[in-house]
Amino acid sequence: MPTTLEAKTPRLVTALPGPNAKRVLEQDAKFMSPSYTRDYPLVAKRGHGAIVEDVDGNAFLDFAAGIAVCSTGHCHPKVVAAIQKQAAELIHMSGTDFYYESMPQLAERLGRTMLGTESKKVFFTNSGTEAIEGAIKLARYATKRDKLIAFYGCFHGRSMGALSLTASKSTQRKGFGALLSGIEHIPYPYAYRCAHHHTEETCGVEILEQLEGQIFKRLFDPEDVAGIIIEPIQGEGGYVSAPKFFLQELQRICRQHGIMFIVDEVQSGMGRTGKWWASEHAGIEPDILCSAKGIASGMPLGAIVARESVMRWKPGSHGTTFGGNPVCIAAALATMDLIESEYMENARRMGDYLFGRLADWTKNFKIVGDVRGRGLMIGVEIVRDQRTKEKAADLRNAIVDLAFHKGLLVLGAGENTIRLSPPLLIDQEQADFAVRTLEDCFREAEKKA
Numbered sequence: 271m272p273t274t275l276e277a278k279t280p281r282l283v284t285a286l287p288g289p290n291a292k293r294v295l296e297q298d299a300k301f302m303s304p305s306y307t308r309d310y311p312l313v314a315k316r317g318h319g320a321i322v323e324d325v326d327g328n329a330f331l332d333f334a335a336g337i338a339v340c341s342t343g344h345c346h347p348k349v350v351a352a353i354q355k356q357a358a359e360l361i362h363m364s365g366t367d368f369y370y371e372s373m374p375q376l377a378e379r380l381g382r383t384m385l386g387t388e389s390k391k392v393f394f395t396n397s398g399t400e401a402i403e404g405a406i407k408l409a410r411y412a413t414k415r416d417k418l419i420a421f422y423g424c425f426h427g428r429s430m431g432a433l434s435l436t437a438s439k440s441t442q443r444k445g446f447g448a449l450l451s452g453i454e455h456i457p458y459p460y461a462y463r464c465a466h467h468h469t470e471e472t473c474g475v476e477i478l479e480q481l482e483g484q485i486f487k488r489l490f491d492p493e494d495v496a497g498i499i500i501e502p503i504q505g506e507g508g509y510v511s512a513p514k515f516f517l518q519e520l521q522r523i524c525r526q527h528g529i530m531f532i533v534d535e536v537q538s539g540m541g542r543t544g545k546w547w548a549s550e551h552a553g554i555e556p557d558i559l560c561s562a563k564g565i566a567s568g569m570p571l572g573a574i575v576a577r578e579s580v581m582r583w584k585p586g587s588h589g590t591t592f593g594g595n596p597v598c599i600a601a602a603l604a605t606m607d608l609i610e611s612e613y614m615e616n617a618r619r620m621g622d623y624l625f626g627r628l629a630d631w632t633k634n635f636k637i638v639g640d641v642r643g644r645g646l647m648i649g650v651e652i653v654r655d656q657r658t659k660e661k662a663a664d665l666r667n668a669i670v671d672l673a674f675h676k677g678l679l680v681l682g683a684g685e686n687t688i689r690l691s692p693p694l695l696i697d698q699e700q701a702d703f704a705v706r707t708l709e710d711c712f713r714e715a716e717k718k719a
Contacts, residue, residue: 276318277321277329278319278320278321278331278697278699278700278703279331279677279699279700279703280321280328280329280330280331280676280677280678280703281328281329281677282328282329282677283326283327283328284326284327284328286310286311286328286674286675287311287313287324287326288324288325288326288327288328289326290313290324290325290326291311291312291313291324291325291326292311294313294325295311295313309667309670309671309674309681309682310670310671310674312324312330312674312679313325313326316344316345317332317340317343317344317345318343318344318345319343319344319346319693319695320332320333320335320343320344320692320693320695320696320700321344322344322679328677329677330674330677330678330679331677331678331679331700331703331704332344332679332692332693333678333679333680333690333691333692333696333704334679334680334681334689334691334692335564335691335692335693336568337537337563337681337691338505338537338542338563338564338647338691339563339564339567339568340564340567340568340693341540341541341542341563341564341565341567341605341609341613341693341694342567342604342605342608342609342613342693342694342695343567343693343694343695344568344693346567346604346608346695348604348607348608349567349601349604349605349608351604352600352601352603352604353569353597353600353601355600356372356596356597356599356600357597359596360596361595361596361597362592362595362596363596364591364592365394365590365593365594365595366589366590366591366593370594370596370599372596372599372600372603373394373594373599375599375603376392376394376599376602376603376606377390377391377392377394377573379603379606380392380561380573380575380606381575383546383547384546384547384555384556384559384575385550385553385554385555386555386577388555388577388578388579389577389578390575390576390577390578391575391576391577391578391581392573392574392575392576392581393408393573393574393576393581393588393590393593394571394572394573394590394593394594394599395562395571395572395573395574395590395593396570396571396572396590396592396593396595397427397562397570397572398426398427398534398536398537398560398561398562398563398572399426399427399428399429399432399572400427400429400572400590400593401536401560401561401562401572401573401574402426402427402431402432402435402499402534402536402560403427403429403431403432404574404588405497405499405532405558405560405574406418406431406432406435406450406497407583407587407588408530408558408574408576408580408581408583408588409496409497409530409532409557409558410496410497411583411587412496412530412557412580412581412582412583413496413497413528413529413530415493415494415495415496416452416494416496417452417453417454417490417494417495417496418435418450418452418453418454418495418496418497418498418499419453419454419455419456419481419485419490419495419497419498419499420435420436420437420453420454420455420456420498420499420500421437421455421456421457421458421499421500421501421504422437422455422456422457422458423437423438423458423460423504423507423508423510423684424436424437424438424455424458424499424500424501424504424506424507424534425438425442425501425504425505425506425507426499426501426534428442430446430449430450431450433446433449434449434450434453435453435499437455438506438507438684439506452490454485454489454490456477456480456481456485457477457480458477458500458504458507458510458512459473459474459477459510459512459513459516460473460510461473461510461511461513461642462510462639462640462642462651462659463659470511470513470642471513471514471515472513472515473513473516474512474513474515474516477516478516478519478520478523481523482523486527492527492529493527493528495527495529496529496530497529497530497531497532497557497558498520498523498524498529498530498531498532499532499533499534500512500517500520500532500533500534501533501534501535501537501538502517502533502535502538502547502548502549502551502552503537503538503543503548503643503644503647504684505536505537505538505683505689506683506684507683507684508649508651508683508684508685508686508687508689509642509643509647509648509649509683509684509687509689510642510649510684511548511642511643511644512552514551514552514553517549517552517554518552518553518554521554521555521556524557530557530558530580531554531556531557531558532556532557532558532559532560533547533549533554533556533558533559533560534560535547535548535549535559535560535561536560536561536562536563536572537563537647537691538647539559539561539563539564539565540561540563540564540565540605540609541564541609541613541614541617541645541694542564542617542645542646542647542691542694543617543618543621543643543644543645543646543647544614544615544617544618544621544644544645545614545618545645546609546614547559548644548647551644555577557576557577557580558574558575558576558577558580559574559575559576560572560573560574560575561573561575564605564694565602565605566598566599566601566602566605567601567602567604567605568601569597569598569601569602570592570595570598571593571594571595571598571599571601571602572593609694612695613694613695614694616694616695616696617645617646617694618645620646620696620697620698620701621643621644621645621646621647621648623698623701624646624648624690624701624704624705625641625648627701627702627705628641628648628650628705629641631650631709631712632656634709635709635712635713635716636655636656636716637652637653637654637662637665637712637715637716637719638650638651638652638653638656638712639651639652639653639656639659643690646690646691646692646694646696647689647690647691648689648690648691649683649684649687649688649689649690650687650688650690650708651684651686651687652665652666652669652686652687652688652715653686654719661685661686662686662719663685663686665686665715665718665719666682666686666687666688667682668715668718669688669708669711669712669715670682670688672710672711672714672715673707673708673711676707676710676711677707678703678704678707678708680704680708688708690704692704
């Protein structure tokens with residue numbers, strides 16, 4: 271009989287939360303910042319593959335992957351071996367002041383994953399937020415301009431510069447005073463809720479007209495705009511995908527006016543959509559790309575990848591103490607090996623399989639308004655009424671909680687969407703379990719609606 275972590279599907283042995291989990295929750299409430307957001311009382315102890323075990327021995331199927339971070343699953347043996355080997359050799363010297371052999375190795379590999387003929391250069395950070403902060407500085411430095419344009423619904427981080435770009439939830443901004451000046455937001459193409467009733471392929475035409483006909487004429491002269499930043503698939507915004515033409519047109523507009531086209535692939539990158547980067551599906555070449563989350567299978571690492579002609583700031587213009595830490599770099603190199611050899615293709619294949627299984631959800635469940643995404647980045651929007659599309663945040667939250675009590679870990683995104691972002695190694699048995707479990711949760715939620 272397989273052990274808890276060797277099994278592919280959940281096994282619950284206590285009521286949730288269990289006694290040990292309750293003890294941790296009490297300690298957490300006493301000593302930890304209240305700013306953390308927790309959807310349900312999972313107290314993780316160990317993990318392997320797509321299975322997470324809590325402090326009471328309950329095993330869960332993880333379709334959240336630490337917010338799309340554990341791309342190769344929990345504690346993949348090859349990633350663990352790379353971390354252990356590097357930790358025994360050298361943990362830190364600081365890549366800002368000294369050299370690591372592994373830093374240019376990883377930088378070269380990341381550069382090769384991007385489209386375009388121009389060579390790329392890389393700056394390593396500790397997180398996605400830091401990558402965004404660096405991208406803001408690089409865009410300003412490269413263009414000698416200071417204005418930036420972002421999109422409603424976007425999430426780019428919580429530090430002050432990144433937060434100035436973020437327009438996801440007002441609570442993320444409330445109480446922090448004035449943010450970075452010179453930033454304007456415009457709507458994101460949201461096909462399911464398109465005010466002009468466009469399809470997924472055409473939604474956003476009017477937004478581009480607004481950018482060129484209103485923003486550039488009434489607010490910011492395009493020659494003052496340093497960068498336009500977009501998530502090709504919004505993460506915290508609800509797993510909403512921008513149409514291919516929209517990303518292509520944004521690139522054209524940026525090239526026309528010398529504006530840096532910045533793509534935030536922190537959540538959508540590293541093979542999750544079946545390609546290295548979600549923006550690849552549109553065939554675009556960003557001037558600056560930001561990565562983190564799945565890049566190192568859970569180790570804290572981010573990266574700014576830019577065209578060589580863009581990343582020409584002088585020594586001392588930007589730096590980091592811990593960014594590009596050798597242990598994190600080792601984890602990232604092992605992660606890229608695994609994604610390249612098998613998991614990117616598995617994300618594409620299992621994504622296609624899941625979308626096939628979910629194709630009838632809007633017909634079978636009156637509370638499912640939309641199913642969208644790409645690869646293993648799937649959003650399920652929950653509504654109270656399919657005709658009016660009234661958002662049902664309470665039902666979404668109830669479904670997330672019901673899934674937890676059935677052994678499936680999922681998270682919300684946006685106001686009323688469930689995100690499915692499992693490790694890229696899931697198999698059909700695990701996909702089927704997740705589908706059956708969510709269908710059971712929908713039925714229970716509909717009875718209460």
